[in-house]
Amino acid sequence: MADQILAAETRPTTYEVSCLPQDHPDGFSWALRVEYRGRGKWAVLRSGKRCLSSTGEWDWESIPSEREDDWLATHRFDLDTALRLAQEAAPHVVVNGLTPAGLLEWEAAHA
Secondary structure: OOOOOOOOEEEEEEEEEEOOOOOOOOOHHHHHEEEEEEEEEEEEEEOOOEEEOOOOOOOOOHHHHOOOOOHHHHHHHHHHHHHHHHHHHHHHHOOOOHHHHHHHHHHHHHO
């Protein structure tokens, strides 16, 4: 039994949502991530630990043992909802005072 080879499964657990081209050298800074959090629920994340709520606010994601049911209810979504919220939020991500559109405009003006 110890020599039995089990079949490996591939599971999509993370999606990247961004308004910048996929090969943009700084795209990771403006990208949002939709990550699977178990039990059929997904989170929309920015900069690793900032988590989008159903009201559009970005909150710090605490460690799992500190997350209360009411917090989870407003920060966990089915996949379709999480992807929609990430796509709606992506144009509004600001890094160093620039949205994705602002960054592309700045780069075009300084090329």
